[in-house]
Amino acid sequence: MRVILKETIDTLGIAGTECEVAPGYGRNYLLPQGKAVLATPQNRRVMEQARAKLELQIAKEKKLAEEMAEKIKAVEITIKAKVREEIYLYGSVTTHDIKDALNAQDIDLERRSILLAEPIKETGEYKVPIRLYKDVEPEITVFVVAEEKDEK
Numbered sequence: 001m002r003v004i005l006k007e008t009i010d011t012l013g014i015a016g017t018e019c020e021v022a023p024g025y026g027r028n029y030l031l032p033q034g035k036a037v038l039a040t041p042q043n044r045r046v047m048e049q050a051r052a053k054l055e056l057q058i059a060k061e062k063k064l065a066e067e068m069a070e071k072i073k074a075v076e077i078t079i080k081a082k083v084r085e086e087i088y089l090y091g092s093v094t095t096h097d098i099k100d101a102l103n104a105q106d107i108d109l110e111r112r113s114i115l116l117a118e119p120i121k122e123t124g125e126y127k128v129p130i131r132l133y134k135d136v137e138p139e140i141t142v143f144v145v146a147e148e149k150d151e152k
Contacts, residue, residue: 001026002039004047008061009035014134016047016054065133072130076141077101083123083146092119093144098128102140120144 001023008014012021018039021030030036037043047054079101082090095114102109115129115137123146127139 003030003036004039004043005030005036007035008058008134010131010134014058016051016058018044062133062136065136068132069136069138072107072132072140073138075102075105075107076143077105078143078145080145080147081123086146087123089121089123089144092121093142094119098140098142101142 001021002018003021003026004018005013005015012019021036026036026038031038037047077098079093079097081093084090095111095116098114098116099109099111109130113131115131120126120142123144126142126144128142129137129139131137
């Protein structure tokens with residue numbers, strides 16, 4: 001099924017582009033949500049007329065993402081976790097934990113924009129990329145430290 005995107009979707013493309021999607025995805029999600037329209041000749045003409053507006057919107061979104069990237073580059077978060085043998089974690093640090101730590105610093109991101117290849121299972125310093133926009137991926141520094149034990 002060919003559709004024209006009305007808004008940017010990470011996995012498909014930017015607003016105004018025409019792409020091929022699975023029929024069920026288009027019929028059950030994209031079209032009812034208003035995120036895309038069928039790629040008919042009439043819709044193509046309408047999108048061509050709106051292309052200048054879309055390009056302006058895309059430039060604005062990218063500029064906002066780049067400004068946010070400058071803010072995020074300097075961010076360092078520390079996550080305390082229970083450890084065994086002084087280095088290995090009980091459990092792991094996931095994107096959910098990183099999102100919570102960022103929220104504590106008044107940085108609101110979607111969890112899926114945190115590009116953690118696999119959960120962190122050891123203490124140490126890690127560089128974690130954050131996808132804010134296509135080709136805008138600053139890295140934050142995550143320190144995983146041992147939670148202090150209560151002495152009795």
